[in-house]
Every structure is written in structure tokens, then in C-alpha cells.
Amino acid sequence: MTYRAESARRPAGSGRGAPNRTKKADHAGGPLRGLWGRLIMAALAGAAAELAGLGLIAAAAWLIARAAQQPPVAALGLAVVAVRACALGKGVFRYLERLAGHDAALRAQAAVRGGLLRALIPPRPPPSGNADLLTRMADDTDAAVDLLVRCLLPAVAALVTAVAAVGVAAGLLPAAAPVLAAGLLAAGAGPPAVSAVAARRWAARLAPARAALAERVADLVHGAMDLAACDATERAQKAAAAADAHLAALERRRARLRAAMPAMGMAVQGVTVAVIVAQARPVLDPVALAVLALTALAAFAPVLPLADAGERLAEIIAALRRLEEVRAAPPAVTEPADPRPLPAPPYTIEVTDLVVRYAPGGAAALDGVSLTLPPGRRVALVGPSGAGKSTLLAALMRLVEAESGAIHVNGVDVRDLPSDGVRELMTGLTDDPYVFRASLRDNLLLARPRTGDGELARALAAVRLADWAAATGWDAPLGEDGATLSGGQLRRLALARALLRDPPVLLLDEPTEALEDPLADALLGDLLKATAGRTVLLVTHRLRGLEEVDEIVVLERGRITQRGSHRDLLREPGYYRDLWRAETMRRAPRRAGTA
Numbered sequence: 207m208t209y210r211a212e213s214a215r216r217p218a219g220s221g222r223g224a225p226n227r228t229k230k231a232d233h234a235g236g237p238l239r240g241l242w243g244r245l246i247m248a249a250l251a252g253a254a255a256e257l258a259g260l261g262l263i264a265a266a267a268w269l270i271a272r273a274a275q276q277p278p279v280a281a282l283g284l285a286v287v288a289v290r291a292c293a294l295g296k297g298v299f300r301y302l303e304r305l306a307g308h309d310a311a312l313r314a315q316a317a318v319r320g321g322l323l324r325a326l327i328p329p330r331p332p333p334s335g336n337a338d339l340l341t342r343m344a345d346d347t348d349a350a351v352d353l354l355v356r357c358l359l360p361a362v363a364a365l366v367t368a369v370a371a372v373g374v375a376a377g378l379l380p381a382a383a384p385v386l387a388a389g390l391l392a393a394g395a396g397p398p399a400v401s402a403v404a405a406r407r408w409a410a411r412l413a414p415a416r417a418a419l420a421e422r423v424a425d426l427v428h429g430a431m432d433l434a435a436c437d438a439t440e441r442a443q444k445a446a447a448a449a450d451a452h453l454a455a456l457e458r459r460r461a462r463l464r465a466a467m468p469a470m471g472m473a474v475q476g477v478t479v480a481v482i483v484a485q486a487r488p489v490l491d492p493v494a495l496a497v498l499a500l501t502a503l504a505a506f507a508p509v510l511p512l513a514d515a516g517e518r519l520a521e522i523i524a525a526l527r528r529l530e531e532v533r534a535a536p537p538a539v540t541e542p543a544d545p546r547p548l549p550a551p552p553y554t555i556e557v558t559d560l561v562v563r564y565a566p567g568g569a570a571a572l573d574g575v576s577l578t579l580p581p582g583r584r585v586a587l588v589g590p591s592g593a594g595k596s597t598l599l600a601a602l603m604r605l606v607e608a609e610s611g612a613i614h615v616n617g618v619d620v621r622d623l624p625s626d627g628v629r630e631l632m633t634g635l636t637d638d639p640y641v642f643r644a645s646l647r648d649n650l651l652l653a654r655p656r657t658g659d660g661e662l663a664r665a666l667a668a669v670r671l672a673d674w675a676a677a678t679g680w681d682a683p684l685g686e687d688g689a690t691l692s693g694g695q696l697r698r699l700a701l702a703r704a705l706l707r708d709p710p711v712l713l714l715d716e717p718t719e720a721l722e723d724p725l726a727d728a729l730l731g732d733l734l735k736a737t738a739g740r741t742v743l744l745v746t747h748r749l750r751g752l753e754e755v756d757e758i759v760v761l762e763r764g765r766i767t768q769r770g771s772h773r774d775l776l777r778e779p780g781y782y783r784d785l786w787r788a789e790t791m792r793r794a795p796r797r798a799g800t801a
């Protein structure tokens with residue numbers, strides 16, 4: 207079987223136009239379009255709803271107080287109409303506020319999510335030590351909704367209502383206006399500020415406790431087998447229960463403090479209204495007094511919930527900071543400002559004096575590696591664990607940046623090419639392949655969409671998974687990271703994907719890992735046959751079959767220590783010959799046993 211380079215037939219760089227077009231489309235007709243209009247409409251509607259509420263209370267107060275004086279019914283007509291209009295208006299404006307506010311907020315959330323996903327598309331080193339990272343990222347994008355719906359819009363509505371109420375108070379009794387203004391300011395600024403400071407302090411205590419619990423739970427779920435094997439399940443459960451109890455205790459204490467905030471606001475409300483009533487009683491008639499007192503009371507209604515908004519605002523600021531950290535994390539490789547077009551096939555890859563270091567000042571994972579891959583050449587890379595084999599493949603795929611040295615494709619430095627374009631040319635099986643939580647078919651189609659079942663079946667047969675696929679079924683879900691697959695099956699499935707992808711330069715990182723000798727030998731034999739005439743860089747720990755490849759490169763501690771054909775390397779002392787002897791000896795008793 208041959209896997210002809212379909213990708214080589216694609217016009218070079220064809221994959222790059224699409225993302226650019228998508229970006230433009232996003233900005234022109236994206237979720238942020240019309241955001242401001244909706245936001246202003248929501249703010250106006252929210253303020254109108256609160257004013258209607260205030261008007262309702264004022265009109266109702268006037269109506270009740272005046273009705274107690276038993277005037278002619280006609281004198282009450284206007285107030286009755288005002289009560290009805292305000293009651294209806296409040297509902298209608300509240301509905302419009304929710305409609306426009308949530309529309310705006312969901313648009314903002316979609317824009318935040320889109321920006322975050324776009325920022326994550328260039329590969330980045332994964333943030334470490336955060337079992338709850340994904341959950342947090344999902345929760346954090348909700349901050350955009352809450353910033354508008356729970357903080358900004360309520361604050362605008364409270365401000366408008368407060369100004370209107372102070373205006374009404376000034377009209378009825380000028381001396382009451384500054385008292386009401388001071389009370390509203392104290393209730394609208396004090397509890398929210400205290401809540402925000404407390405929320406920030408508590409977040410610093412709660413976040414590590416939440417992360418600790420998430421990590422313990424993740425250990426219990428993902429490490430269930432290993433915990434059972436080490437008889438450590440009970441210890442892990444106890445540790446998770448302790449983390450849970452610690453978090454629950456912290457949350458209980460925080461809840462008690464939180465409950466004090468509304469009480470503080472209501473105390474300010476009570477004192478303000480009492481002072482105003484005391485001021486007004488000697489000078490105002492009972493009807494005006496009732497209107498003033500109830501208007502003052504009602505003016506606090508949109509102001510008191512701002513304590514919650516202050517607390518939420520502190521959480522939102524922290525969430526937006528975390529999102530910004532993720533967004534601003536530098537990608538693993540730098541994209542060229544002015545990318546050059548991809549060269550035309552056939553491709554010659556030249557690696558020159560490549561040095562890769564994962565941590566500045568740390569040991570070099572690759573230390574001056576030079577290698578040439580002309581079209582159609584198959585090179586095997588062998589070496590002890592940690593020698594830098596996977597790092598070389600990662601550098602070729604533009605997943606890590608070189609500290610010095612260079613990789614050229616037909617004479618063009620890969621740093622001048624878009625990294626996704628480089629990965630169209632050079633890709634394959636990575637050292638830690640991922641199987642998606644999807645069906646078998648979908649996992650394969652990822653490599654080459656719109657491929658018929660016949661071709662998918664041929665790819666599976668090439669990796670000796672045909673029988674397993676027939677038993678499992680094309681639509682069987684494979685679980686998270688291939689939970690339903692053995693290690694060897696998972697790797698072969700990823701290999702089938704790499705073969706379907708069929709890049710011009712095929713990079714294969716240990717395709718036979720986790721397989722028994724007979725199956726590994728057969729699979730490697732098939733692979734070498736199927737890739738005859740193709741450009742291949744094959745990382746392997748097993749040497750049987752390597753007579754077929756054009757060159758074998760031995761990598762030790764990041765440096766090339768031997769290179770040549772299988773025969774050449776068997777003649778010279780060194781890692782290759784030692785490994786060959788060890789492999790031969792390991793197999794010898796088995797052959798004797800079988801014979």
C-alpha cells in the first residue's frame with residue numbers, strides 16, 4: 207500500500223488563507239457588532255425600569271395618603287393612571303433591559319471566548335499545575351457576562367434612580383436632598399467597596415483551597431488504577447476529603463461575612479429614612495411626607511444589591527486578569543511578521559547546528575545537531591531515552607523554538623515560514639499522541655476530512671488494527687484520551703492518522719512503542735514497505751528492520767555520536783552495536799523456546 211502525498215498536491219500555503227479570512231470575518235461581522243447599541247439600550251431600559259419603580263412607589267404613596275383624606279374620586283384619577291402606567295412600564299422596561307443586556311453580554315462573552323481560542327491556536331507550552339485550568343477558563347469567560355449584567359447595568363440604573371430620587375426629595379423638602387444623597391452614596395459605595403476588598407482577600411485563600419481539591423479529585427479520577435495498584439486509594443480519598451472539609455470551612459466563614467454586607471446597607475437605608483422623616487414631619491403635610499419617605503425608601507432598592515456587584519466585580523477583575531495571562535502567554539514559536547510562501551515540492555530538509563534548550567541556562571536537549579533529509583530519503587533516529595529524539599521532531603514541526611542553528615526547507619529558513627505551513631510539509635506521529643473523545647471514524651477523519659470508509663479501513667489495516675476496528679465499530683466512542691484503547695492500540699490509531707494525513711515529509715516518533723516483538727516487527731516491516739521512496743524520519747528504539755533505511759543517526763545527550771547504515775554501525779563500537787546485541791540476546795531465548 208502507498209500513501210501518496212495528497213497534501214503535496216495542494217497548492218503550497220493553501221492552509222494559510224483560511225485563518226486570515228476567518229479573522230477578517232470575525233472583526234467585520236463578529237459578535238461585538240452592535241454591542242454598544244444594545245448596551246446603551248439595556249442601560250436606558252434598566253434605568254427606566256427603576257424610575258418606573260420609583261414613580262410607582264411615589265404615586266402609590268400619594269394615592270394612599272390622599273385617599274385617606276377622602277377627596278372627590280376625580281382628584282385621585284391621575285394618580286391611579288400613574289400607578290398603573292408605572293406598574294406596567296416597570297415590567298416592560300425590565301423585560302427590555304434583560305433582553306438587550308443579555309444579548310450584549312452574550313456577545314461580549316462570545317468575543318472573549320473567540321479571542322481566547324484564537325490566542326490558544328498557536329501551540330504554547332501548557333500551563334502547569336492547574337488541574338482546574340479548563341474549568342476555570344470556562345468559568346472565567348462568564349466574567350464578561352457578569353461584568354455587564356451584574357455590575358455595569360445595575361450601577362447605571364442605581365445612579366439614575368438615585369439622582370431622580372434626590373431630585374424628588376429636593377422638590378419636596380430641600381433639606382432632605384443632601385441627607386438622601388449622603389445615605390445613597392454611603393449605601394452605594396461602602397458595602398460594595400468593603401465586599402470587593404473582602405472578595406479579593408478571600409479569593410487569595412479560597413483559590414488555593416479550590417485548586418487543591420480539584421487536584422485531589424483529578425488524582426482520584428485519573429489515577430484510580432495506579433492508586434489501587436499501590437493500595438493507596440484510601441489515603442487519596444482521605445486527602446480529598448480533608449481538602450473538601452478545608453474548603454467548606456473557609457466558604458462557611460466567608461458566607462457569614464457576606465451576610466453582613468446587605469445588613470450594613472439596610473442599616474444606612476433605615477437611618478437615612480428616619481432622619482428624613484424627622485426633618486420632614488414638622489414642615490410637610492402628611493401626603494407629601496408619605497411621598498418623601500417612601501421615595502427615599504424606594505431609592506435604596508437598586509442601590510442595596512450593589513454590595514453583591516462589588517464582590518462580583520473583584521472576582522471578575524481577577525478572572526479577566528487570568529484570561530489575559532493565558533492570552534498573553536508567548537506561543538512556543540514566533541511567527542514571522544512577513545511570512546514567505548512555502549517552497550514548491552520536492553522538499554529537502556536541512557538541519558544545521560541545531561541547539562534547543564527548554565529552560566534558559568538549562569541543559570541543551572539538542573546540542574549542535576546537523577542532518578539532511580533529501581527527497582525520498584528515510585532516516586532512522588535512535589538513541590537512549592532523553593537523548594533529544596522527540597525534541598528534534600518537535601523542532602521540525604515548529605513546536606519548539608531553536609536557541610541557535612537553523613532548519614531550512616529547500617533553502618528557506620523555517621522561521622521565515624508560517625508554522626502551520628511548515629506542519630503541512632512535515633508532520634506525523636508525535637511522542638505523546640492524543641486520541642479525541644470522539645468516534646473511531648471522527649478520530650481518523652481529523653487527519654483527512656471527507657475520506658471514505660474504504661480508505662480509512664486501509665489505513666487501519668496498515669497499522670494492523672483492522673480486526674479491532676471491525677469488533678469495535680466505526681462509531682464507537684473512544685473515551686477521553688482513548689480511555690477504551692490499550693497503549694499499543696492508541697499509538698497505532700495515531701499512526702493510522704499520520705499515514706492518512708500523508709505529509710510530504712513523514713515524521714514518526716516510535717510507531718511500535720508498547721507493542722510485542724512479533725507485532726512490532728511486522729508493523730515496522732509494513733511501514734518501511736509502505737513508505738519506500740518517501741521522505742521519512744523515524745524515531746525508534748528497536749533496530750530490527752533498519753537495514754531498509756538509508757541512514758541511521760545515533761543521538762546521545764543531544765549530540766549525534768554515530769551515523770551510517772545498519773551494516774556500518776554494526777562494525778563500529780558504540781551505542782548502536784551495544785543496543786543491537788542486547789536486542790538480539792533478548793530475542794534469542796524466545797526463538798529457542800519457539801523452536
Ligand SMILES: Nc1ncnc2c1ncn2[C@@H]1O[C@H](COP(=O)(O)OP(=O)(O)OP(=O)(O)O)[C@@H](O)[C@H]1O
Nearest residue numbers: 564565571589590591592593594595596597598637
Ligand atoms: N517540555 C519539556 N520541558 C522541559 N524539558 C523537556 C521537555 N521535553 C523534553 N525535555 C527534556 O529534553 C531532553 C530530551 O527529551 P526528548 O523527549 O527529546 O528525549 P527522547 O530522546 O525523545 O526520549 P524518549 O526516547 O524517552 O522519548 C530530556 O532531558 C527531557 O527531560
